[in-house]
Amino acid sequence: MERLADFIISNRRPVLAIAVILVIASIYPVLNVEADFSLEGFFPENDPTIEAYQLFSEEYGRDDNVIAIGLSHPDVLEDAFIARLRELVRELEDIDNITDVLSLLDAQRLRNVDGRLVAEPFLNGEIADRQALMEEITADPFVQGLFISNAADFTAIYIAIDEDQNNFPVREQIIGDLMHILSAQNGLEYYVAGIPYFRNQYVNVLNSEIIFYISISSVLIILLLWFLFRNVQGIVIPILIVWLTILFTVVILWASGGYFEILTSTIAPILLCVGVADSVHMLSKYRDNRMAGIEKPPAVRESLIVLGSATFLTSVTTAIGFATLLTSNVVPMRTFGLYTAIGVMVAYVITIFLLPNLMPYFKDTSPGGLPGARVHNAIGNFLQATFRFSLRYHKAVVIGTLLATVLIATGISQLRVNGFVFDDVGRDSPLIADSYVIGERLSPQFPLEIIIDTGQDDGITDPDLLARVALLEEKLISYDEIERSRSLTTLMKQIHRTMQPEEAALNPLPDARTLLAQYLLLMEITDADALDQFTDFTYSQIRVSAQAHDAGSWRMNQIRAELLDFISDTFPNESITMTGTTILVADLTDNIVRSLASSIGLAFVFISLIMAWLFRNFKLVIISLLPNIMPLLVIAGVMGYFGIEIKPSTAVIFTIAFGIAVDDSIHFLARFRIESRRGRTLIDAVRVTTEKTGRAIILTSAILLVGFGTLGNSEFDSTMYMGQLVSITIFTAIIADLFFLPALIYWFKPNMRALRGEFPIKGV
Incomplete structure (x- = not known):
């Protein structure tokens, strides 16, 4: 580490010049970073889900490219409102990148x-009998809940985005044009909802927040740094380092x-809080050196040499904790x-290269009168x-801490995995309030799709199959979370009622293959x-499409398990595929766990190996791992007790906590x-370590508490x-x-002679 320290200090101007050049070169990339998200993006490409x-999207179209516009009016069948609706539709059709x-x-x-089957618009010319029309239109299963409410006081317009252009910038353009028109x-x-709308609004609000x-956090950290260090260098250098870390990581x-x-x-708020730790440790060491009477240049060099290797090790272990997420599905x-x-490693590199070279530009007071000495002494x-x-109560500390941890960890039994389509935002959030209005006035916005494949051409012309599909639809809508199921069966019932009303009064479904084939031809x-919405080209599949509330993956997995049992009994000879947005969210939960x-x-394995290599002492390896397990158990227990569910955004908290x-x-x-190695007894080694390293631990912890604490007031559940x-x-x-770690050392009493062997990292 001595050679690297001398190289860094002796090349101050080139290092700073390179830093300035990199900052200037970073302006364009930072201004052009895109933002987006989709549920599909949570899965690898070859995932069965x-x-x-x-496959469903290729056959029947996507379910995530439609924006819904709800319109409330006392009478949506009123002539004046219909005229206004026509004009609004014409304006919406002129929006670029809209296909329908x-x-x-x-x-x-x-x-x-x-004897011919004819389709004609309900709203064709003037309305002669409004009451009769309302009864007819609200009774139509393909219109009620989609285009009109039962009371005829709410309607909706659906605009479909070009599937090839369904990305963040295009959606921004469409939403901008849409809101201008509305x-x-x-x-x-009016009310606006739909997955494309939510995606963009979510990203915009999240990024703003x-x-x-x-x-x-930056302002609060600056104030805390001033309170702790009481000088300009103690503020400017750590903040500059974390801002540069965020910049270069982006x-x-x-x-x-x-x-x-x-x-x-x-990532940005995490790096803001975590990235400041290395510089605070080095500044704390520098202040200790100055207060010990060491001159400024040697104090800077000594801080870099002593802590360069230790901060490298902590940065590596933290990075390993995050990098283990690369094994995730x-x-x-x-x-x-x-x-x-x-980003963690970028913070380390910036710290060791910039901190020593920025120090000469800041004035320093004499060692005896250093600002912040009162805080230092306290x-x-x-x-x-x-x-x-x-030292005095080490056994009680160890036993008491372990018992308290176990007691809190019992909350893990109440921990539940549950994710929502509209995750991380409350029901009252303006971001999704419109979606709930449309869902309550018409029908929910989230599709649950079931494909029944007979495996043979014209297989859907079996009357028994349609009867079984009707049973499936009845099963679907028996759940409070599912509404408005439609399928080929629904369509065939409507055609049968139109073409043979007397026969349909006795039997809602046609009971002959030939009649079904005739109806298909008429359609x-x-x-x-x-017709293409509910079957494929070869007439081998039937699509059952239901609308589900955003009930959460935990409940949807329960419903899916019950449905699969019902389907396996009802369709023993057909292959079944269940998909849609609700299924994507439900399957995501298993991947998360x-x-x-x-x-x-994996992180524990890697950290254990590093500890074993670093200390080469079995007792110290055990001692080092126990304090790292405690926070994870405490977090999991707290989440269980307070009903905080595991989902993509909260799952990563465990990794952050471990790091x-x-x-x-x-x-x-490392300091112990x-x-x-300096020949101290076990008690003296712990005392000096507690006084010296403990100070840096308190300082960095205070900064982390301030940085992360501000996030606790966020409107987004994930950030909060x-x-x-x-x-x-x-x-x-x-x-x-x-408390716990020193007490463990006192109790385990590791072999001090073995600890005085050569340290694996030079310069520490």
Whole structure:
């Protein structure tokens, strides 16, 4: 480390010049980073769930490219309102990248004209008998709940986005044009919803909030740094380092083809809090050196040499904790883990290269009168007290801490995995309020699709099959969470009622293959597009399409299990595929659980190996791992007790918690090893370590608490829980490292002679 330190210090100007050039070069990439997210993006390309969804989309179209516009009016069948609706539809059709606009104007009735099946618009000319029309139109299963409410006081327009252009910039353009048109509709009460709308609005609001909280956290961290260090260098250098870390990490994200989505948007506030730790440790060491009477240049060099290797080790272990998410099947978790790990290492590189070279530009006072000495001494007094307490009551501390951890960890039994389509936003959030209005006035917005494949051409012309499909539809709508099921059976019932009303009164479904084939032919001639919604080209499949509320993956998995049991009994000879947005969310939960368990387990393996190599002492390896397990158990228990569910955004909190916890314990044990090599007794080594490293632990923990604590007031559940739970982690880690860890050392009494062997990392 000495050579690297001398190289960095002796090349101050070239290092700073390179930093300035990199900052200037980063302006364009940062301004051009894209933001987007989709449920499909949570799965690998070859995942069976995605393959099923893509096959369905190719045959029947996507279910995530439609924006719904709800319109409220006392009478949507009123002539004046219909005229206004026509004009609004014409304006919407002129929006670029829109392929279709459907409304009540497109609703059609089927009629029998001299033995021919004819489809004609419900709203064709003036309305002669409004009451009769309302009864007819609200009784139509393909119109009621889609285009009109039962009371005829609410209708909806659906605009379909070009599937090849369904990306964030295009959606922004469409939403902008849409809102411009709607805002000009004076006196018209409207609501906007749909997955494309939610995606973009979610990203926009989330990014705005992230920027807001980064700004607030930065201000609070600056105030805290001033309180702790009471000089300009103690403020400017750490803040500059974390801002540059965020900047360069975003550039790497852009250069590698990444973009901001649900999880990567949270990388910035994490790096803001975590990235400041290295510089605070080095500044604390520098202040200790200055207060010990060491001149400024040697104090800078000594800080870099002594802590360069230790901070490298803590950065590596933190990065490993995040990088283990690369084993996840959940794609955004992999992306989050990769770029956060990169950001942690970027913070380290910036710290060791810039901090020593920026120090000469700041004035320093004499050692005896350094600003912040009062805070420095107060922290020292507290640490001496913790040392004496842990020494005197070490067995009680260990037993009490373990019992408290186990007690809190019992909450894990109540922990539940549950994800929503509209995740991380409350029901009262303006972001999704319109969606709930449309769902309540018409029908829910989230499709549950079931494909019944007979495996043979014209297989759907079996009357028994249609009768069994009718039973499936009855089963679907028996759930409170599912509404408005439609299928080929629904269509055949309507045609049968139109063509043979007397026969249909006795038997709602046609009971002969020939009659079914005839109806299919009539529908091909009359409205082939309507038929294509419910069957494939060869007539071998039947599509059952239901609308589901955003009930959560936990409940939907229960419903799916019951439905699959029912389907296996009802359709023993047909192959069944269940897909749609609700299924994507439901399947995501299993991936999260597996990914979380494997990544945390893998992180423990890697950290254990590093500890074994670092200390080469079995007792110290055990001692080092126990304080790192505590915060994870506490977080899981707290989540269970308070009903905080595991989902993509909260699952990564465990990784963040592990990364934070392991940092301080490694700093503590590394310093303990140094003091052991200096010939100190076990008690003296712990005392010095507690006083010296404990001070840096308190300072970095205070900064982390301020940084993450501000996130606890966020409107987004993911950001709020991150702030609250990580703050609990930090507090738990302080207790573990300053009380529990020393007490463990006293109890286990590791061999001090073995600890005085050569340290694996030179310069520590």
